[in-house]
Amino acid sequence: MTLSPTVASVDPVVRGADPFALRSFRVRTRRQDTRDTVTLSLGPVDGAHLDFAPGQFTMVYAFGVGEVPLSISADPAPGRPLLHTIRDVGGVTHTLAGLRRGDVVGVRGPYGTGWDVSDGRGGDVVIVAGGIGLAPLRPAVLQVLANRAAYGRVVLLYGTRTPQDVLYAKELERWRGRFDLEVDVTVDYGPPQWKGKVGLVTDLIPRAGFDPSHALALVCGPEAMMRHVAAALTDRGVPPQRIRLSMERAMDCGVGLCGHCQLRELFVCTDGPVFDYRRLERLLWLREV
Amino acid sequence: MVGEYLEQHCFTRDLPPSVREVVAQHSRLLDFPAGTWLFREGAPAEEFHLVVTGRVAISMHAPGAGEQVVDTVEACETVGWSWLVPPYRWFFDARAVTDVTAVTVDAAALRARAEDDPAVGYALLRQVNAVMLARLQAARVRLADIYGVAS
Numbered sequence: 001m002t003l004s005p006t007v008a009s010v011d012p013v014v015r016g017a018d019p020f021a022l023r024s025f026r027v028r029t030r031r032q033d034t035r036d037t038v039t040l041s042l043g044p045v046d047g048a049h050l051d052f053a054p055g056q057f058t059m060v061y062a063f064g065v066g067e068v069p070l071s072i073s074a075d076p077a078p079g080r081p082l083l084h085t086i087r088d089v090g091g092v093t094h095t096l097a098g099l100r101r102g103d104v105v106g107v108r109g110p111y112g113t114g115w116d117v118s119d120g121r122g123g124d125v126v127i128v129a130g131g132i133g134l135a136p137l138r139p140a141v142l143q144v145l146a147n148r149a150a151y152g153r154v155v156l157l158y159g160t161r162t163p164q165d166v167l168y169a170k171e172l173e174r175w176r177g178r179f180d181l182e183v184d185v186t187v188d189y190g191p192p193q194w195k196g197k198v199g200l201v202t203d204l205i206p207r208a209g210f211d212p213s214h215a216l217a218l219v220c221g222p223e224a225m226m227r228h229v230a231a232a233l234t235d236r237g238v239p240p241q242r243i244r245l246s247m248e249r250a251m252d253c254g255v256g257l258c259g260h261c262q263l264r265e266l267f268v269c270t271d272g273p274v275f276d277y278r279r280l281e282r283l284l285w286l287r288e289v
Numbered sequence: 290m291v292g293e294y295l296e297q298h299c300f301t302r303d304l305p306p307s308v309r310e311v312v313a314q315h316s317r318l319l320d321f322p323a324g325t326w327l328f329r330e331g332a333p334a335e336e337f338h339l340v341v342t343g344r345v346a347i348s349m350h351a352p353g354a355g356e357q358v359v360d361t362v363e364a365c366e367t368v369g370w371s372w373l374v375p376p377y378r379w380f381f382d383a384r385a386v387t388d389v390t391a392v393t394v395d396a397a398a399l400r401a402r403a404e405d406d407p408a409v410g411y412a413l414l415r416q417v418n419a420v421m422l423a424r425l426q427a428a429r430v431r432l433a434d435i436y437g438v439a440s
Contacts, residue, residue: 131436161436188431190358192348195386198361200427207365222435 019255022061022106023050027099028081034165036089037132038097039073042082045104050082053114054139055246055274059254060084061106062095069251069269070096071136072110076143082107085135085167111254113274115140115244120216124152126208126238128229130159130201130221134167136246136273137220141175148180155182155208159201159225162187163194182209201225205232212237220246227284230277243277245284291316294392298339299365300416308412311402315395320388321345327368327383327391334377336393337369343389348382360424361386370417372396373403 025042032038044050050058052072061067068090074083088097096105117125117140125144129137144154156175160166166185176183184204186197197204201221217233219226226245233243249261249268256270264283266272292313295301301309318341321327327338327345338345345368347360359381362368368383368391377396403410 159436161434165436186361188434188436190346190361192346192356192358194358195344196361197344197363198346198358200430203427224430224433224435228430 025107027103037087039085052110055114056110056112058107058109065095066092068092073135073138076139087132117143121150123214124210126155126210126217128157128219130225133221153210155210157204158185202228202232217243240278246273300367315398316392319393321385325385328379330382334372337372338391341390344386346384346386367420
């Protein structure tokens with residue numbers, strides 16, 4: 001195995017340009033999604049739109065505080081603003097979550113692999129999200145909906161902690177109202193007025209309406225959840241090579257040089273964050289890698 | 290008619306036909322309008338329910354916190370396993386969230402048949418164990434609060 005950085009596998013968007021080039025983006029809007037999560041809409045100060053593929057991430061710099069990798073949660077259609085959904089869990093994310101309209105951040109990227117949703121054309125698409133894992137899947141959902149006729153049944157299964165923690169609640173309600181999209185939500189704990197499901201997101205998989213032999217599955221959430229979701233999907237009959245998982249590790253450089261996000265022989269920032277389950281299965285069940 | 294439901298329900302469809310027939314002898318189809326309590330914590334566990342349609346909330350009441358729904362049970366799932374293990378008393382409340390149709394089984398009668406015939410008892414125990422294992426695993430995963438942990 002070579003120890004040289006996997007520069008050759010860096011995304012074409014990055015290759016050829018300076019991968020560390022920092023661009024300034026101004027906060028256009030800030031929306032409080034849940035108790036600890038906000039979505040920032042960012043506009044490029046230089047006016048040049050940031051093209052990305054659903055599933056990719058950027059490195060976002062809070063000036064003077066630090067930089068974090070953030071999944072892109074924006075609509076991938078041309079000309080739409082860059083969106084990042086941020087959970088306030090640390091120093092940098094706390095600063096980012098507290099930004100206001102007009103504040104400026106630095107953005108590098110986009111980096112990494114995408115969902116390649118178009119591989120699912122002609123078959124069913126099942127999207128399984130847990131917690132804030134819905135954020136990197138939102139662009140994939142929007143891409144599928146923008147080309148709805150190209151796909152068979154489309155199913156979105158979402159699990160989170162409580163009804164108050166449901167991300168993009170209004171958008172989920174809108175999607176659930178469509179006749180061509182099956183949306184099912186479950187929570188770990190519910191108050192008595194909650195009419196929905198209480199239980200694990202894996203429990204939704206056996207009864208969801210999709211043909212496993214012709215489905216493409218996209219999964220994002222805590223690693224423990226993804227292990228069990230991937231197992232439930234294969235139990236249902238989805239081939240491992242048709243299951244894609246988005247990994248979250250401590251990406252730092254974003255271009256496969258620093259090794260902070262290394263997962264055995266893989267660099268999550270360049271080989272991922274979206275991986276084929278066939279490639280990831282062995283590593284997911286290893287401890288402390 | 291109940292027999293047809295039992296042939297399709299996840300809890301009973303894999304039982305030997307002779308055991309399923311025993312269950313059928315002690316079962317009836319019931320409707321529970323939304324809001325109806327199927328059972329309450331502390332009450333004797335004299336019946337259990339095989340949900341055909343609708344959603345049931347399993348909940349507990351805590352002073353100051355009100356009712357907390359800890360699980361929901363839907364079509365092809367089973368409400369209640371305390372009927373098979375002493376002291377045969379419900380540990381949680383069960384409430385119909387929507388209109389529910391269920392096959393309701395006379396647990397006391399079925400326990401007696403299980404005591405008399407170990408083959409019936411073993412077959413039922415296997416099914417209940419599967420339900421209990423799935424619920425226990427789910428409860429433990431949720432205890433880990435994976436969505437609450439910053440990754």
